[in-house]
Amino acid sequence: MATKYVYLFREGNASMRDLLGGKGAGLAEMTGIGAPVPPGFTITTEACNYYSANDDFPAGLLDQVFEALRDVEQATGKRFGDAENPLLVSVRSGAKFSMPGMMDTVLNLGLNAETKAALARLTGDQRFANDAYRRFIQLFGKIVLGVDGDRFEHVMDEVKAGREDQELSPDELNAIAARFKDIVRQDAGVEFPDDPVEQLKAAIIAVFKSWNGRRAVDYRRLNKISDSLGTAVNVQTMVFGNLGETSATGVAFSRNPSTGEKRLYGEYLINAQGEDVVAGIRTPRPISELEREMPDVYQQFITIANQLEAHYKDVQDMEFTVERGRLYMLQTRTGKRTGFAAVRIAVEMANEGVIDQATAVRRVEPAALDQLLHPTLKPEARAAAHLLARGLPASPGAATGKVVFDPDEAEQLASTGEMVILVRPETAPEDFHGMVAAQAVLTARGGMTSHAAVVARGMGKPCVAGASELRIDVAAGRFAANGTTINKGDYITVDGSTGDVLEGHIETEDPELSGDFEMLMEWADGFRQVKVRTNADTPNDASTARGFGAEGIGLCRTEHMFFEGSRIDAVREMIVAETQEERRAALAKIEPYQREDFAGIFRAMDGFPVTIRTLDPPLHEFLPHADEEIHDLAAKMGVAFGVLKGKIEALREANPMLGFRGCRLGMVYPEITEMQARAIFTAAKQVRAEGVTVLPEVMIPLVQTPEELENQGNIVRRMAEEVGFDGEYMVGTMIELPRAALMAGKIAEIAEFFSFGTNDLTQTAMGISRDDSGRFVPAYVERKVFPDDPFQVLDQEGVGQLVEIGTERGRATRPNLKVGVCGEHGGDPASVNFFVRTGLDYVSCSPYRVPIARLAAAQAALGEVVRDK
Amino acid sequence: MATKYVYLFREGNASMRDLLGGKGAGLAEMTGIGAPVPPGFTITTEACNYYSANDDFPAGLLDQVFEALRDVEQATGKRFGDAENPLLVSVRSGAKFSMPGMMDTVLNLGLNAETKAALARLTGDQRFANDAYRRFIQLFGKIVLGVDGDRFEHVMDEVKAGREDQELSPDELNAIAARFKDIVRQDAGVEFPDDPVEQLKAAIIAVFKSWNGRRAVDYRRLNKISDSLGTAVNVQTMVFGNLGETSATGVAFSRNPSTGEKRLYGEYLINAQGEDVVAGIRTPRPISELEREMPDVYQQFITIANQLEAHYKDVQDMEFTVERGRLYMLQTRTGKRTGFAAVRIAVEMANEGVIDQATAVRRVEPAALDQLLHPTLKPEARAAAHLLARGLPASPGAATGKVVFDPDEAEQLASTGEMVILVRPETAPEDFHGMVAAQAVLTARGGMTSHAAVVARGMGKPCVAGASELRIDVAAGRFAANGTTINKGDYITVDGSTGDVLEGHIETEDPELSGDFEMLMEWADGFRQVKVRTNADTPNDASTARGFGAEGIGLCRTEHMFFEGSRIDAVREMIVAETQEERRAALAKIEPYQREDFAGIFRAMDGFPVTIRTLDPPLHEFLPHADEEIHDLAAKMGVAFGVLKGKIEALREANPMLGFRGCRLGMVYPEITEMQARAIFTAAKQVRAEGVTVLPEVMIPLVQTPEELENQGNIVRRMAEEVGFDGEYMVGTMIELPRAALMAGKIAEIAEFFSFGTNDLTQTAMGISRDDSGRFVPAYVERKVFPDDPFQVLDQEGVGQLVEIGTERGRATRPNLKVGVCGEHGGDPASVNFFVRTGLDYVSCSPYRVPIARLAAAQAALGEVVRDK
DSSP, X not given: OOOOOEEEGGGOOGGGHHHHHHHHHHHHHHHHTTXXXXXXXXEOHHHHXXXXXXXXXXXXXXXXHHHHHHHHXXXXXXXETOSSSEEOEEEEEEESSOOTTSOOOEEEETOOHXXXXXXXHHHTOHHHHHHHHXXXXXXXXXXTTOOOHHHHHHHHHHHHTTOOGGGOOHHHHHHHHHHHHHHHHHHHSXXXXXXXXXXXXXXXXXXHHHHTSHHHHHHHHHXXXXXXXXXXXXXXXXXXXXXXXXXEEEEEESSOTTTXXXXXXXXEEETOOHHHHHHTSSOOXXXXXXXXXXXXXXXXXXXXXXXXXXXXXXXXXXXXXXXXXXXXXXXXXXXXXXXXXXXXXXXXXXXHTSSOHHHHHHHSOGGGGHHHHSOEEOHXXXXXXXXXXXXXXXXXXXXXXXXXXXXXXHHHHHHXXXXXXXXXXXXXXXXXXXXXXXXXXXXXXXXXXXXXXXXXXXXXXXEEEOOTTEEEETTTTEEEETXXXXXXXXXXXXXXXXXXXXXXXXXXXXXXXXXXXXXXXXXXXXXXXXXXXXXXXXXXXXXXXXXXXXXXXXXXXXXXXXXXXXXXXXXXXXXXXXXXXXXXXXXXXXXXXHHHHHHHHHHHTTTSEEXXXXXXXXXXXXSOOXXXXXXXXXXXXXXOHHHHHHHHHHHOXXXXXXXXXXXXXXXXXXXXXXXXXXXXXXXXXXXHHTTOOOEEEEEETTOOSHHHHHHHHHHHHHHHHHHTOOSOOEEEEEEOSHHHHHTHHHHTTTOSEEEEOHXXXXXXXXXXXXXXXXXXXXXXXXXXXXXXXXXXXXXXXXXXXXXXXXXXXXXXXOTTOEEEEOSGGGGOHHHHHHXXXXXXXXXXXXXXXXXXXXXXXXXXXXXXXXXXX | XXXXXXXXXXXXXXXXXXXXXXXXXXXXXXXXXXXXXXXXXXXXXXXXXXXXXXXXXXXXXXXXXXXXXXXXXXXXXXXXXXXXXXXXXXXXXXXXXXXXXXXXXXXXETOOHHHHHHHHHHHTOHHHHHHHHHHHHHHHHHHTSOXXXXXXXXXXHHHHTTOOGGGOOHHHXXXXXXXXXXXXXXXXXXXXXXXXXXXXXXXXXXXHHHHTSHHHHHHHHHTTOOTTSOEEEEEEEOOOSOSSTTOEEEEEESSOXXXXXXXXXXXXXXXXXXXXXXXXXXXXXXXXXXHHHSHHHHHHHHHHHHHHHHHHTSOEEEEEEEETTEEEEEEEEEOOOOHHHHHHHHHHHHHHTSSOHHHHHHHSOGGGGHHHHSOEEOHHHHHHSOEEEEOEEEEOOEEEEEEEOOHHHHHHHHHTTOOEEEEESSOOGGGHHHHHHSSEEEESSOOTTSHHHHHHHHHTOOEEEOOTTEEEETTTTEEEETTEEEETTOEEEEETTTTEEEESOOOEEOOOOOHHHHHHHHHHHHHOOSEEEXXXXXXXXXXXXXXXXXXXXXXXXXXXXXXSTTHHHHHHHHHHOSSHHHHHHHHHHHHHHHHHHHHHHHHHTTTSEEEEEOOOSOGGGGXXXXXXHHHHHHHHHTOOHHHHHHHHHHHOOSSGGGSSOTHHHHHHOHHHHHHXXXXXXXXXXXXXXXXXXXXXXXXXXXXXXHHHHHHHHHHHHHHHHHHTOOSOOEEEEEEOSHHHHHTHHHHTTTOSEEEEOHHHHHHHHHTOOGGGGGGTHHHHHHTTSSSSOTTTSOOTTTHHHHHHHHHHHHHHHOTTOEEEEOSGXXXXXXXHHHHHHHXXXXXXXXXXXXHHHHHHHHHHHTTOOOOOO
16 A cells, blocks of 8 residues: 555644644644644655655655645635635645744745636735735745745835835735746746646645755754654645734633633734734734624634643643634644743642643643742833843842942841842852842852852842853942943842843842642642752751751751851861861860751751761862951961961862862861761750750761771761760761762762762763853853753763762662762752652752752652653 | 691692791792701691681691691701700791781790700800890790780890890899799789790780781771781791801892892891891891801802792792701792892893793883883982982982072073972973973972973973972072971982982982893783873974884873963963954964974874874963063053953863863864864875875864764864865874763764873862872872872772773774773873773873883783782
């Protein structure tokens, strides 16, 4: 039997995307459920592939096309090329995935002098017919025959002489058509085809050829789409929304895509074509007015919309045309929606019984929850705002305030009730108090996991990082961005969800966590299997996260406490100490603070495990760098300025990320680990006496040999014993170096748990400093060398292998090894999906991402697979 | 049958190290070949293990001991504990590997009042007998009974009252023995045992227990030696070298261990015990004098030495004692030797037919060749020198000269014929000319692969790096080291083979490459299977390496050429260019230099492949940092100081090692790759026209995705075509990121060769910046957390996995993929051994390490396996 290359719309269905393309499958499905779709047919992707390989149609294709055409003729009562009642068609490409470079739609195919006359007769509108023919020549000439479109535009402009299209007379349109044909003759070297069959064949070939056009090929290559998919061709009866006051065209959603409200939402234009709605020349009317203007059509549309929504079990985004009072459906697809709408729609549809809870949980993009958790810009205000620059969307939410460059000043201004935005070239731990005081943080340098980004996310505060177009002059108190200068005290607005930096005070609106949200999260938790913990360094963060559903702390960074108040002085003394005695003396000053902080965190996480990481960052980070500050510290410590400066200089490192940090500190200065462990277990013992259920998990960072973990773990265990803590606790390690993942089998002989530190694992495996990534990673992402910023979305293909290897080898040694992740990726939906598939026990993320992780984990449990793009 | 726990010396042999320990197996082997070994027996390690597990002797052990003792009695004609002719024995521990914390030797066991009297009668020397008893009580008390040794010393000092041991009278010695017994009674709470059998049993138990002593256990843990090996116990008839003028003791080598000369080499003392030779109280005489003093003994010793050497087929290091004219052999083992001696001995023994060529090649430690290739300090001069500080032995060889701190000054002084040592906190590319001018380089910061180290090794110039005890004050023109201040112009001497920094002008001696060396290398090349290439950046380096046998260039760093002369100005212009046009203009200035350099290198490597790496380091490295220099550059470029400074500041990176470098530069600025590729192929075409056989291999650095390599490779291929180079060439990549190794299968779809950049691979896999490693890696090595500095010796267990994975996956995709290594490890013998086992095609190392790599590769081909310690 001959291969079937042509499917009438009524012969296909939604499952045939591979063969019919997305558009063809959709039209077929709509036809199948009885929606009034203008009749037509689809030529399969297989025919395209044959054409690509052989530069010729496959045998039988044209016969099948003509047969389908006869079927359409019967359905419409028109005939293709007929001088009495001609059938006009549109020809559209339609691959499985839409992509740029594919052929544009040719409308009104089938017109020539004869059929144009018939069209004029049938519509009683000579101007309409002449314009339709003019448009057809222009589209066909440009798209199918490859004539430069500017040549046609030039003629149009000349004849219009400043008038609008609509003001052209029928004769003028005829004259234009004639000149268009001349252009075709000159440029394409062919006579414009009058024969509709020739027109159709040429259009089909043009669609096939566009599959292998430069732009489409480049796009597929970049997006790793197979060249062998091919494109389908859709041939459909033309309908016209511009045939007078009883005609119209519009688009509508079956529910409100902004709010989720269950009510038709959309707009339409009387006497217009589809492109006019998009072009925005005339202002469309809200769909509700259609009820008054065309009550029957409206009722029919409502019915169809409900039917489509019920059929697809999701909100539909529909295109329709009314031709002289008769409704035609041209397209339906799943409607895009805001996070708010997504949650409401999912929950309501589940409650309506349209979908089940699992589907509702699957229906909401986890990342979309960000909108529900953070302030957003008012859309109108945003639209009118002046964009100063764009940086990385480092911590979501929008905020507005006065620009300050100095953290002390930020603190002082904020204390007087001012809203401020802290603007810095980059932030360091010593800027912490300024970040606390500010509404939002903006930096010119640093990536998604820079200090500013990490701290801001932890505080749930908006942050735009790495806005490299900013030229900040801290001393002068101003910054320049693309020609605009902003001075200290001027208002700016930052949107940490998009990375936008806007001039002036732009209004924001606060989110409200709806009952729908709570319901959805409850359903999600019903499916979720991995635990979701939080990264929190203070009792306050811990409480916030618990409110969002965190089930413990996956990462408490002990050093984030070091900058508060006067503690930093003791920390600095500890660092510059020359002897162990001096160091112990300084540590003794820090210990009470640590103990108190730990006690507060344990209380906030009563009943849940708390993973505390021992000191990790390079010591140099805690030291002052300006001479002034060094002078102050030297005076406080009673040492000479030169000595202290020399000491600080000696601690400087070429690549601090790969330097003297992590467990290396504790290996060389065991007294630091001793102090921290003692503080942990003293606090644990104390809160336990208060009746708090405390489950400390002490985590040693940057381990890569079992010896390191054994050495540091022994110190921790000795301290637990000395303190007399008799509760349960664990000692484990971060796996954040490639070598640690490779050696996981041996490390697990010592470790009771693993926590993948995917930030540092990404930095080392890929050789990319997150703080320096701004100079090439954006270019890499844009050119698809990387599918995503690897500090936002885990590089599953590469870094992911190390997570898999580490987990597998660790569990081979210790089958009950608890394995989690505490990098920034713990709050990224695609990454969470990967972690669930890899079999991790928990993910940990910043407090405000906990709901996102819960939802992503539930979806993963429901079998969703999200891979690297 | 009962387990055999006791072996007479004549029952064992050299292969029984596991059971008899190293010492026992050696004594057995010597006995077996008829050497005059004092009779004795060995208690097996199995007995020790039984004792460790059960805290008791295994059944039958004592019976076997007494039986063996009877055999010894028969052989010696003495009887254990006999009042007429008593047998005295030594008791020694002897595990498979010698280790600290094992029991010291107990001598003269079997003495008590009765046997002592017999000994005095038999020797006719009351004082000797009394002293022997005093020594026995002291040793036994301390070693077996655990009495604090100081207690005995204290008594000795008291009685001697300033006199020497020898001046003590027989009565005084008796009195001391009595007081020693009192101490034992008080401290150990037991009566000193008179019964020789009790003494023997106690000594055996003490040996067994020492196996599980704290020091031994710690040592084994640190060195990964199994606790289940156990130790053997050697019980041997005492012989005395201190029984008058016909007695003697000494040590000798069968050949000269310094020069390799085939002649007995050693020294001896008349009327002395073994420990006296070592203690150095009296000056021993050269062994040749023994011929005159004891001609018969000498002849017998010569015969035995020859016999042992012939038996073991290697130089023997022997201990002997002459008791009243009778020769006894106490130990023989393989003699340690210098690199010079090792080569001469191996070649001569092979020529003598003692060993075959393969054995000769195996016999020489590759690292020992360093001595033959670099100047060394005269040993006497070294011994007398004052050690100022010790750093890392970063580039071998010794050199002396005047201290200079400034590279310009070094150049200027050197041009007047002065020998200078360049001393810097650390070096940067802009110090290059100063390094060229200097005899050697000394830095306070940086590791084995710091800039100073890498460049110095490339030049074959001594370098001591990371001498962190130095406090360098460049401005003041001096440095302080452990209390000594050295000023500019003072002489110092550095030994890059040991890391020593010495005060003053210490004489060095130049090596001479002997015919033996050439012969050995020829033999080695006969066995070797992998190629040995060199890392060379200049025609001169390339020629040097070729002289050492390099078979091509594995790594030519294009950027090392950037600093010569005025080129750096053009390079800097290129870096700070704001537009592509400016950048192209600057690149056009650099291109002729590059072309010329490449042409010179191609000529030097006529017939061999030359791997050229495209630009790799972070651009910031090439920029000036001092305001002065920035002013100069700004003036030259005609831009404002502030603008240039801002630009330089903007290029600063937090972790340049993980920053904007490698192929990332070429991805963002393709015109750089274009220029370099054009220079390569223009040069290649030119020298090809001259008749040179040129095989360029263009290597793209820091690749981790196939897209990067494809992008850069396409540029390279396009340039080859544009230039019209029609010879063979390849495009490949460095594998120097963990992700690259993991993705090797996909990268090999594009890459024609891989070269493992194990320096960066080590930095990233282990998360250690080589420049910052000084603060903890030495401590890690000392504590055996790392077996070696991973930048010197490849971390086979961890980083090695990535080399294996990369090779395996790359070859799975492309079976004929050429795979090499160009990190510093390419010149390290253990690492070369690993690379050969992993199946690499070539290793590449700095010119002066080429012979070492050749030898190591030959040994690997001969099946030697060198693993991580």
